[in-house]
Structure formats: C-alpha cells, structure tokens
Amino acid sequence: MKACNESLKDLAIIHDEENMDTFVSLYFDGRDEHFIRNREKAVESVLNREELETFMKTMEKIKTYLEGHKPSDIAVFASDKHDYFEVVSFPAEVENALVVDTAPYIRPLAEFADExxxxxxxxxxxxxxxxxxxxxxxxxxxxxxxxxxxxxxxxxxxxxxxxxxxxxxxxxxxxxxxxxxxxxxxxxxxxxxxxxxxxxxxxxxxxxxxxxxxxxxxxxxxxxxxxxxxxxxxxxxxREKEERIELLEVIKKDILTNGLAVYGIPATLNAAKNGQVEVLLVEKDYKQRGWKCEHCQSAGDGILASCPVCGKETAEADIVEELVRFAEETDSLVEFTSNEDIKRIGHVAGLLRYK
Ligand SMILES: [Zn+2]
CATH class of the missing domain: 3.30.420.60 (eRF1 domain 2)
Structure with missing residues (x-):
C-alpha cells in the first residue's frame, strides 16, 4: 500500500490508448458495502460488451482484495486489461466513489495530497x-x-x-x-x-x-x-490556507502586470500540457464538461466527437480532472481552493515556470 502522494504521477500517466473505459477507481471508506453493489449495477448497465468484460474481471480482483484485507479509507485503481492494480491508503475518512473511465480518476487523491x-x-x-x-x-x-x-x-x-x-x-x-x-x-x-x-x-x-x-x-x-x-x-x-491566499495574490498581481500567470480553462490546460505550470490552483468541487483523447493525449472543453489532432473517437471528460492529470504528470504543485476569487478568474489558474 502506498501513501497518497507517492503514486500520483504514475496514476496521472497511465491510460487506455483506445479511449475505452477500462480503468476502475474505487474510493472506499470500508463500511458501506451496498455502495459498491449499487454502483456496480449502474455501471454494468451502460458499458459496451468489451468494456463490461474488463470491468467484471477488474471488480472480481478488487472484491477479492477487499475481502482479504478488510481495509478502510483507501483507494483502489485497477484495470484487468492493463494488468494494473494499485492501492493507496488515507489517514482520514474517504468519500465513497466508484468511477469507470479511460484512466484512473485522481482528483480526490490530488486534493488529499494537497491537504x-x-x-x-x-x-x-x-x-x-x-x-x-x-x-x-x-x-x-x-x-x-x-x-x-x-x-x-x-x-x-x-x-x-x-x-x-x-x-x-x-x-x-x-x-x-x-x-x-x-x-x-x-x-x-x-x-x-x-x-x-x-x-x-x-x-x-x-x-x-x-x-x-x-x-x-x-x-x-x-x-x-x-x-x-x-x-x-x-x-x-x-499554513496551507495562508499559502493558498498568498498564491492567489501572486496570480492576481501577475495577471495585472502581464507576468507569469495563466488563467481560465483553455489557456491553463494548454500550459499544463506543455509542462509550463509550476503551481496549479483549482476551484474545489468545480467540474466542467469536456472531451479527451487518450490516444494522443489531447483534451479540451465543450463536446467533440472525434479528436481534432488524431481523428480517433473521443471520450467524455471532466476537463478539470484532465487538467489535474496534465499537471501531476509534469510535476506541478497542485492546490485546491474554495476562495471566491478563483471563480472570477475562471475557476482555474496557474503560475508558469516560463513563458
Ligand atoms: Zn487524439
């Protein structure tokens, strides 16, 4: 089992190149067993045949692990197709979630590591x-x-x-x-x-x-x-709280002076993808519909059926999750805030390493 910040980068990199929903991310408090069964049923009703097969095999492995270890407050990231199985432990209560996607769902983990x-x-x-x-x-x-x-x-x-x-x-x-x-x-x-x-x-x-x-x-x-x-x-x-306030002040000042700040989803996403973001600041709980292509690692906001870069069929995405993944992958420091100012700036912002 790993601590919450040890595996973030690995989890941010791994993905299904065919844009298939073959990764299961389970955040589990160890108590509510109905939760898993209910989510399983819901997921099974919407997956296509190939994905369903992988999902069922992956869930078997996860359930075997849970029965054997009886863990509490953990996250399991697994994919039978990719022969991937990673367990992360948390020192405090985890909010239950079971997500099936083209890649591990890392945002709650990143929020935890920040906190x-x-x-x-x-x-x-x-x-x-x-x-x-x-x-x-x-x-x-x-x-x-x-x-x-x-x-x-x-x-x-x-x-x-x-x-x-x-x-x-x-x-x-x-x-x-x-x-x-x-x-x-x-x-x-x-x-x-x-x-x-x-x-x-x-x-x-x-x-x-x-x-x-x-x-x-x-x-x-x-x-x-x-x-x-x-x-x-x-x-x-x-201390963290103070640092976030300071960070937001620096970002605001840099926006005024046209310095090394970036803000809003499209510009921040682009900079994070290029590895330019030193510190990423994200509005807590904010989500926005977008698309992603794991084949060529592209993503954007709005809805797009096929990838503008490689032409593959895209997958639906929360664009903020994609932003966090790009940031973790390129060693940015990722911070979350509930401060009202981040909303006005455009829900996400960053300080750049270079321009
Ligand atoms: Zn693509």
Missing part, C-alpha cells in the same frame, strides 16, 4: 529527541536520539558551578547531534515541540535556512505524542 502535505516534527527535551517525518498524514520516518546526562550531582562531588557548566556543555553537544540529524532529513516545514527551554536553545543552534523553515514552536510534554500529532496537522492546515 496533507509533508512536514517534519521534532519533539525534544535536553536529553531526548524524536524526529518524525510525516507525509500524507502518516509517519514515513522516525528517528530517536538520546544523551545520558546526569541531572543531579553527588554531595561532596563537583562544585555546583562546575557541574552546571559541564551539564550545559553536554546538553549543547546532544542538541548539536539533533541539529545534524535534522539537517539530513528536512529543509522546511518544521515544527518544534517539547517541554521547557531545550526547544528554544535548539532553535537558536539551527542554521539560518532551517530556522526559516520552522513554522511553529509548541510547548508539550514528551509523552504527549498524540496531542502534538493532531496539533501539527492543524498548524499545517493553517
């Missing part, structure tokens, strides 16, 4: 540290470091002042190890947490670029992992 971006959490005190790397809401890496510092000096031993100096020195040495470890694992989106002063001392010791990458410093007990995981997600969600 649950990667970050690093450092939980530390003066002699113990844990570094967690989160991706898509799940821990993908965990490092633990500890130092052995005696907290009390024996009676008749060292003088208090000398002991305090040594203790400070060894705390410093320990924190330096943690700084080195963090330098190896993170560049930005760092959250520092822990009890007392150690996290502040640690912050001061970080190189400037990592200091700039620290989003928040949180006071918490070393045992409060659950609590800090939740709080970290909230911090990241807040």
């Amino acid at each position: 649950w971006q990667a970050y690093t959490l450092v939980l530390l005190n003066s002699n113990h540290a844990k570094i967690f790397t989160f991706s898509c809401g799940e821990i993908t890496e965990e490092e633990e470091l500890s130092a052995h510092i005696k907290n009390r000096h024996k009676k008749g031993g060292m003088s208090q002042a000398r002991f305090q100096r040594l203790r400070k020195g060894s705390i410093h040495a320990f924190l330096k190890d943690v700084v080195e470890e963090l330098t190896r694992t993170a560049e930005k989106d760092i959250i520092l947490a822990g009890p007392g002063e150690a996290k502040k001392t640690f912050y001061e010791m970080l190189p400037k670029n990592l200091q700039e990458g620290v989003l928040s410093v949180v006071d918490v007990d070393m045992g409060g992992e659950r609590e800090i995981f939740e709080e970290s997600h909230e911090i990241m969600a807040e």
Whole structure:
C-alpha cells in the first residue's frame, strides 16, 4: 500500500490508448458495502460488451482484495486489461466513489495530497529527541536520539558551578547531534515541540535556512505524542490556507502586470500540457464538461466527437480532472481552493515556470 502522494504521477500517466473505459477507481471508506453493489449495477448497465468484460474481471480482483484485507479509507485503481492494480491508503475518512473511465480518476487523491502535505516534527527535551517525518498524514520516518546526562550531582562531588557548566556543555553537544540529524532529513516545514527551554536553545543552534523553515514552536510534554500529532496537522492546515491566499495574490498581481500567470480553462490546460505550470490552483468541487483523447493525449472543453489532432473517437471528460492529470504528470504543485476569487478568474489558474 502506498501513501497518497507517492503514486500520483504514475496514476496521472497511465491510460487506455483506445479511449475505452477500462480503468476502475474505487474510493472506499470500508463500511458501506451496498455502495459498491449499487454502483456496480449502474455501471454494468451502460458499458459496451468489451468494456463490461474488463470491468467484471477488474471488480472480481478488487472484491477479492477487499475481502482479504478488510481495509478502510483507501483507494483502489485497477484495470484487468492493463494488468494494473494499485492501492493507496488515507489517514482520514474517504468519500465513497466508484468511477469507470479511460484512466484512473485522481482528483480526490490530488486534493488529499494537497491537504496533507509533508512536514517534519521534532519533539525534544535536553536529553531526548524524536524526529518524525510525516507525509500524507502518516509517519514515513522516525528517528530517536538520546544523551545520558546526569541531572543531579553527588554531595561532596563537583562544585555546583562546575557541574552546571559541564551539564550545559553536554546538553549543547546532544542538541548539536539533533541539529545534524535534522539537517539530513528536512529543509522546511518544521515544527518544534517539547517541554521547557531545550526547544528554544535548539532553535537558536539551527542554521539560518532551517530556522526559516520552522513554522511553529509548541510547548508539550514528551509523552504527549498524540496531542502534538493532531496539533501539527492543524498548524499545517493553517499554513496551507495562508499559502493558498498568498498564491492567489501572486496570480492576481501577475495577471495585472502581464507576468507569469495563466488563467481560465483553455489557456491553463494548454500550459499544463506543455509542462509550463509550476503551481496549479483549482476551484474545489468545480467540474466542467469536456472531451479527451487518450490516444494522443489531447483534451479540451465543450463536446467533440472525434479528436481534432488524431481523428480517433473521443471520450467524455471532466476537463478539470484532465487538467489535474496534465499537471501531476509534469510535476506541478497542485492546490485546491474554495476562495471566491478563483471563480472570477475562471475557476482555474496557474503560475508558469516560463513563458
Ligand atoms: Zn487524439
């Protein structure tokens, strides 16, 4: 099973070159079994014979997987025709959907990946540290470091002042190890947490670029992992929200100055297809009818029966899904927003890498 952002690019590339509906995308919470049966019936009633055969074989594989694993909050992308089977897990509740199309349906996955971006959490005190790397809401890496510092000096031993100096020195040495470890694992989106002063001392010791990458410093007990995981997600969600607002401001400014912005479906789609889009901003829940040709990887809005590029019969499409696919395929950062301004700009917009 993969985390939600690991397979996006692969899923964006794979498709049926004959424009046949041979890919099944199932987003499933693991509870409502009637949902699958009902969608299956509906789909079976509209597919042509060849597609129906593939669909039934694909569903057999999916159902066998579900029975064997009893998973919850996952997505399965499968096609018997293409011998393709990929399962992605989600850290939060998934809205049920079963889509049959010429390619995997990735928009809900892209929205999830946008909402649950990667970050690093450092939980530390003066002699113990844990570094967690989160991706898509799940821990993908965990490092633990500890130092052995005696907290009390024996009676008749060292003088208090000398002991305090040594203790400070060894705390410093320990924190330096943690700084080195963090330098190896993170560049930005760092959250520092822990009890007392150690996290502040640690912050001061970080190189400037990592200091700039620290989003928040949180006071918490070393045992409060659950609590800090939740709080970290909230911090990241807040940060994401701010970033989206900033992005929209940059796009608006670039539209005014005729800079590196692109907006509206046709222009943005074209730029994404050319690999020019650095960041794509999409209105959440917006859909628009369009057409696509998987044979030559063309797409457009409106209705077209045959492909203007290669002449093949087209498939019906949600043009925003196609836009997201082009963007993921060309390594754009894809963001979703409910901000009213994106509607006025034309439902989608992007910042270009070059013009
Ligand atoms: Zn074509």
